Amino acid sequence: MVQAALQYERQRRGLGGVFLDEIARIERHVSDAPGLYQLVEAPIRRATLRRFPFGLFYLEELDRIVVLACLDLRRDPQMIGVTVARR
Incomplete structure (x- = not known):
């Protein structure tokens, strides 16, 4: 996430902060409604x-949300699966 934020910041001043703010927003939303989002491969x-x-x-556990990765979705979908599975 930090590398992506730095890359966005190089593209346009302030964009890296916007990226990190968006991650914080989605983390809050996931925390409030974890079952709302797409089940990629159980769980x-x-x-x-x-x-x-x-x-x-992420994974939803009884008392917490465990973030596995924040990945660029333009990458090969099979590589995303491998990356997440290895965590």
């Missing part, structure tokens, strides 16, 4: 960011 879910081509992959 892993994915919440997509609004302005950026990234997905937040």
Whole structure:
């Protein structure tokens, strides 16, 4: 996430902060309604960011949400699955 934020910041001043703000927004939303987002492969879910081509992959546990990865969705979908599965 930090690398992506830095890359966006190089593209346009302030865009890296907007990216991090969007991640914080989606984390809050996932925390409030974890079952709302797409079940990618049980028990892993994915919440997509609004302005950026990234997905937040997470698990819902009894008393917490475990974020596995925040990945660029433009990558090969099979590689995303491999990356998340190895975490």
